[in-house]
Amino acid sequence: MAQVAVLKRGRRRMLIAVPLLACLAASGCLFAPREAEPPETGTIVRYLEQIAPVNTWDNLETSAEATHAPGWEAAISSLSFMYEPDPVAENQFPGVFTGWNRDKELAFINALYNAKVTIVAQMRNPAFVVPPSSGSESLWEDVIYDLTVTSTVDASKVRYRGLADIKFTLEANFWYISEWHDRQGESDPDSGQLLSTMGVLRGSFASK
Amino acid sequence: MLVAAQSRGNLRCRTVGCARRLGWPALLVLLLAAFAGAAPAQDDEEGAPADSTSGLSALQQARSQVAAGAFPDDGRFFLGLTQEPKAGIRANVQKYTWFGQSTTTALFRSSAQAVGTLEWSWDRYRKQQKTVDSRKGGLTYNFGKQIPLVTTIDGSWNWSEDRTTNTAGYANLFKVDNKLVNLTSSQQKFQALGLMNSVRLGANYNDQAGLNQNQRSEFREGTVQGGVQSGWAMSPGVIVAGRLSGTATGGTRLLADLSSPSSAHGDSVGVGVYFNRGIGTGSIAMTRSSFEKKYLEFRRNANGLVDTVGLDDADKVVTELETRDALSLDLRHAFRIGDFGGTLAASHTTDDQAVATGVAGLKQRAQDSADMTLTYASGRDSLVAFGKVGESWDDQRIKAATASRGRQFVRRREFQFNWYRTLFKATKMNLQYHEELTQDVAENRFNENDKDRLQADFAAKVERAWADRFRTNMVFSFRQTRDISIRGSASSNNNQKDSYELVPGFSWNLAPWITLDQNYRLYIQYTDYLYSYLPTVTRKDDYNKRGDLVTKIVLVPNQRLRFTVRHDSNRRFNATKSVEDAAGSSFYHRDLEQDISKIRLDMVYTVTPGVTFECGTYRTRDDKTSIGRTDSVTRTDSGEIVVGTRVDKTWGVKKDIEVSAMVKKINAYGPSVTASSADFWEADVWLKWLF
Structure with missing residues (x-):
């Protein structure tokens, strides 16, 4: 009886060890990333360490102007992220923003950057006074961002300008964007025309 | 095919004609007529149970009243009527809201119900020049059971006016006025022609007028839709099922000042085999669907973004013809053999979308995925292995482009392995290994955004319940993430x-x-920045450390009083790599030290049943030292105090009158607290009367 028990125990250990060893062996080839090209001179994308909310927010501008998605992805919280559109964008794309989380935000930014566009961005208006970061949460109210998206296919330019509230959260050692509330579209400083928020930009890519 | 197209066209014409001739008021009359026509209907004992899609809470309440005997189903046609007016006010840091609503529920013979609702609200925003009516x-x-089919007819009206003045002083009126009448009817699982069948029919009429930036956007459209599903048990445990559905919409649309007919029609065909035999349970299904839609649209650019800047009004709007074809194949299987079990799921979908007028042209998408889970449970061990592979792509051919x-x-690959084991009595262990690779690849390098992200993580968790009053747990985890842009x-x-x-952590019930x-x-x-050794790359390797200690004490001296004290203390360091010696040892320069201490106190006191007094406060101290040639030290303090009351009271034998009130006063201070957030009320107060 004791021998049978020992055999059963041995078989059970094999059943545990085999898949563990198999996955470790397989991970080397199945999960090997590609070799990268060394950085080209003159194309260095310079991000700031996300040790303050202002660095995290300004990295969005760097990411947009370089159409470099990893920079935007790094600024979005992986624990909890929500986006709330302004009512006009929500009405224009009903249902699209329900449960807008990190995955949807990343899908949007990759789709935008992959769509043959160039972007000129100013993620905070010069008059905005950056509140000093403190504690583990920081709320920015009334920040005005401005993006101009130019299609390299037909050279058309579409400008987005919105007033937003942004909540930053300190996770481990770095600040991430955990909430983005678009409140209203702002006027084009040059023409005075009312412009859409990034909710319309997000909705356009998420709904098609 | 031609006959089908003609009949579909006739159907659309009839719908459009009906909508045009009758309009919204006539359809409302139809709705009321249908309601009235239900009165002489014969009681059908074989009818299906009632179903509803709107006014659900009121209906549920009405049903509970029947169940409670408030309206006995004694054969009379009209069983009873309830009115439920409600009014209140809400306030928070963002806005004040005044609201009122009324719900009328009428119960009829054979589980038939009618629910009418009226709602009004008015929002005034604190931080914006904005009101919403x-x-x-x-x-x-x-x-209910008055007719053989499960049938619901409903009408709704939604009206809102949003007046916003932005920071540049531009005042905009955003207005929506929508009226909808909807009829759905279905019969589930009935036998006919040797098959098990389900049928669903529906029709609606939608009338919407909108205004934004002085641009009108209106449509009046009617839709009819129907679907049938039939199943055939070809052998024990094997069913072959087919599905067919179609929808047709017609009406008119107005955008800016241009008006045009609009139409849409679509169909979907599916077939599947479902089995539950010795090899397990599963299904193989294929669905093909398509639709064609003609409508007015603002001119869009190649990326699908509305682009009307600099255009004359006549050129801003175009008549668009959109077509879409989709195909999906699904395979699902679940099995169990002794201690082993598993699931397998695989799918293939394609989706082609084309616009005839817009520059965006043709967009194509496809997705393939397969995932498998294997489980094994024996004795004190339980193993779960999960693997997933998938690939999706999208492509676009711009209008008039040659390629x-x-x-x-x-592309995604994922693997996860979990091992659960009971180590000793009341001691459990969970080991998890996970690896995931995501790759973005642009065919023919049409962009420079190729990238890979590899994530591997391992976690071990041990929990022990020493006694009923003392529990401990310990988690160790390691995660490696590689973000690699290829170009x-x-x-x-x-x-x-x-x-x-x-x-590590513990929870200790020191006393009751x-x-x-x-x-x-x-x-x-x-x-570790992979190219930090290059002089042109300014990124330097770094490390960040952080320690958090969270202590929480809950005191419940008696049933009416509860205190919670929580202290968060955390300390962090950031350091940047300065040099690496010949032996490969790295030296780091500490450039930031931060200590954050937060203490929070909360108290809840039950004054009388249904009335509680609540208060809470926290204070945070944040000391930060930036280390450089000259150290800079900053200290910031922030805090908040909340005092409030909650009341939940009812009066009357049947709780006819209900009052719910939550009122809190919030005062806050700190570096990121603005004037409007420093001092405000939070409230949710309402009165409801049921008669």
């Missing part, structure tokens, strides 16, 4: 992050009236 109305009639843009691929134009920030985390919880968390992350 909203009015809604609705009427739902559920035929497609190129496929944008996203030289974007690879300067390629990095590898190694994170280590150790979290006091509980102590404490958790410590140590977190270290090393970032």
Whole structure:
């Protein structure tokens, strides 16, 4: 009886060890990333360490102007992220923003950057006074961002300008964007025309 | 095919004609007529149970009244009527809201119900120059068992005016006025022609007028839709099922000042085999669907973004013809053999979308995925292995282009293994290993955004319940993340992050009236920039450490009083790599030290049943030292105090009158607290009367 028990125990250990060893062996080839090209001179994308909310927010501008998605992805919280559109964008794309989380935000930014566009961005208006970061949460109210998206296919330019509230959260050692509330579209400083928020930009890519 | 197209066209014409001739008021009359027509209907004992899609809470309440005997189903046609007016006010840091609503529920013989709702609300925003006036109305009639089909007819009206003045002084009126009448009827699982069948029919009429930036956007459209599903049991445990559905919409649309007919029609065909035999349970299904839609649209650019800047009004709007074809194949299987079990799922979908007028042209998408889970449970061990592979792509051919843009691929591979084991009595262990690779690939390098992200993590958790009053747990985790941009134009920030985390903690019920919880968390992350050795790359390797200690004490001296005290203390360091010696040892320069201490006190006191007094406060002190040639030290303090009351009271034998009130006064201070957030009320107060 004791021998049978020992055999059963041995078989059970094999059943545990085999898949563990198999996955470790397989991970080397199945999960090997590609070799990268060394950085080209003159194309260095310079991000700031996300040790303050202002660095995290300004990295969005760097990411947009370089159409470099990893920079935007790094600024979005992986624990909890929500986006709330302004009512006009929500009405224009009903249902699209329900449960807008990190995955949807990343899908949007990759789709935008992959769509043959160039972007000129100013993620905070010069008059905005950056509140000093403190504690583990920081709320920015009334920040005005401005993006101009130019299609390299037909050279058309579409400008987005919105007033937003942004909540930053300190996770481990770095600040991430955990909430983005678009409140209203702002006027084009040059023409005075009312412009859409990034909710319309997000909705356009998420709904098609 | 031609006959089918003609009949579909006739159907659309009839719908459009009906909508045009009758309009919204006539359809409302139809709705009321249908409601009235239900009165002489014969009681059908074989009818299906009632179903509803709107006014659900009121209907549920009405049903509960029947169940409670408030309206006995004694053969009379009209069983009873309830009115439920409600009014209140809400306030928070963002806005004040005044609201009122009324719900009327009428119960009829054979489980038939009618629910009418009227709602009004008015919002005034604290931080913006903005008001929103909203009015809604609705009427739902559920035929219950009065007719053989499960049938619901409902009408709704939604009206709102949003007046916003932005920071530049531009005042905009955003207005929506929508009226909808909807009829759905279905019969589930009935036998006919040797098959098990289900049928669903529906029709609606939608009338919407909108205004934004002085541009009108209106439509009046009617839709009819139907679907049938039939199943055939070809052998024990094997069913072959087919599905067919179609929809047709017709009406008119107005955009800016241009009016045009609109139409849409679509169909969907599906077939599937479902089995439940010795090999397990599963299904294989295929669905093909398509639709064609003609409508007015603002002119869009190649990316599908509205682009009307600089155009004359006549050129801003175009008549668009959109077509879409989709195909999906699904395979699902679940099995169990002895101690082993597993699931397998695989799918293939394609989706082609084309616009005839817009520059965006043709967009194509496809997705393939397969995932498998294997489980094994025996004795004290339980193993779960999960694997997933998938590939999706999208492509676009711009209007008038001779070639497609190129496929944008996203490839994913994922593996996860969990081992659960009971180590000793009341001691459990969970080991998890997870690895995931995501790759973005642009075909023919049509962009420079190729990138890979590899994430591997391992976590071990041990929990022990020493006694009923004392529990401990310990978590250790390691995570490695590699973010790699493939192209030289974007690879300067390629990095590898190694994170280590150790979290011991305990929960101790010292006495029935006091509980102590404490958790410590140590977190270290090393970032290695893969090209930091190049002089042109300014990124330097770094590490970040953080320690958190969270202590929480809950005191419950008696049933009416509850105190919670929580203290968060955390300390962190950031350091940047300065040099690496010949032996490969790295030296780091500490450049930031931060201590954050937060204490929070909360108290809840039950004054009388249904009335509680609540208060809470916290204070945070944040000391930060930036280390450089000259150290800079900053200290910031922030805090908040909340005092409030909650009341939940009812009066009357049947709780006819109900009052709910939550009122809190919030005062806050700190570096990121603005004037409007420093002093405000939070409230949710309402009165409801049921008669």
